[in-house]
Amino acid sequence: MKVDEIFLSLQGETPFAGIPFVFVRLSGCNLRCQYCDTPAALRPSPLCHVYLPHHETTLPNPLSVERVASLLQPFSGHWLSFTGGEPLLQHEDIESFLHLAPHFRFWMETNGTLFSHVSPTLLEKIEVWSMDIKLPSATGLDLWESHERFFVALQPAKAIILKVILTPTTLLSEMETLWNVFQNWKRKREDITLIFQPMTHKKEILLGDALTWAYEKVLSVPDGSVRILPQIHPLLNIR
Numbered sequence: 001m002k003v004d005e006i007f008l009s010l011q012g013e014t015p016f017a018g019i020p021f022v023f024v025r026l027s028g029c030n031l032r033c034q035y036c037d038t039p040a041a042l043r044p045s046p047l048c049h050v051y052l053p054h055h056e057t058t059l060p061n062p063l064s065v066e067r068v069a070s071l072l073q074p075f076s077g078h079w080l081s082f083t084g085g086e087p088l089l090q091h092e093d094i095e096s097f098l099h100l101a102p103h104f105r106f107w108m109e110t111n112g113t114l115f116s117h118v119s120p121t122l123l124e125k126i127e128v129w130s131m132d133i134k135l136p137s138a139t140g141l142d143l144w145e146s147h148e149r150f151f152v153a154l155q156p157a158k159a160i161i162l163k164v165i166l167t168p169t170t171l172l173s174e175m176e177t178l179w180n181v182f183q184n185w186k187r188k189r190e191d192i193t194l195i196f197q198p199m200t201h202k203k204e205i206l207l208g209d210a211l212t213w214a215y216e217k218v219l220s221v222p223d224g225s226v227r228i229l230p231q232i233h234p235l236l237n238i239r
């Protein structure tokens with residue numbers, strides 16, 4: 001496994017914010033978002049940094065799945081998030097890990113594009129799929145078709161949370177497209193949640209037209225399935 005870092009912290013996003021999670025940040029990504037704050041997404045790190053209570057170290061990459069499972073064994077019972085980068089680039093290693101470390105509650109943080117990597121094993125073992133929707137203004141790419149195919153592949157998933165990052169340059173036209181996509185998906189999976197996550201920079205939430213637009217949309221949906229939630233990590237100054 002090519003791992004950038006392993007650490008224990010709080011989940012910083014979505015309605016699960018504030019719950020302790022073990023994070024396994026895998027290196028490498030198939031996208032290049034303009035707001036990406038993860039250097040290892042672009043340049044896989046030769047070292048894995050481990051920040052666990054009473055255990056801080058660096059290990060040379062790649063790590064065996066057995067090594068990662070043994071490092072994390074003391075945290076059995078916690079939630080464990082595969083994050084990145086794009087973790088599904090290493091889907092086969094993740095599948096092996098899932099068999100070796102059964103006593104976690106697994107969370108997959110994904111950019112929602114690698115639909116062919118969603119396997120029956122992942123669908124069975126992952127409790128929550130946090131699927132980003134990447135808008136064209138963020139990536140320079142039109143990923144609607146990939147997102148659609150990813151969402152179809154996720155149909156048997158136990159839980160799906162959709163997340164879109166809003167920046168001051170997010171276009172209202174792509175928000176309209178996103179909303180139509182969401183309405184369509186909600187007809188297929190009633191239990192999905194859509195989180196509008198405003199971008200934070202130096203502990204400040206960046207405002208913009210898209211956030212105002214999202215605010216009005218949230219007010220129109222009474223069942224709480226659409227929300228605005230900022231990331232809590234920068235606000236609390238934690239990893």
Ligand code: SF4
Nearest residue numbers: 029031033036041085
């Ligand atoms: S998908 Fe995530 S990790 Fe990849 S470039 Fe975009 S923000 Fe960075």
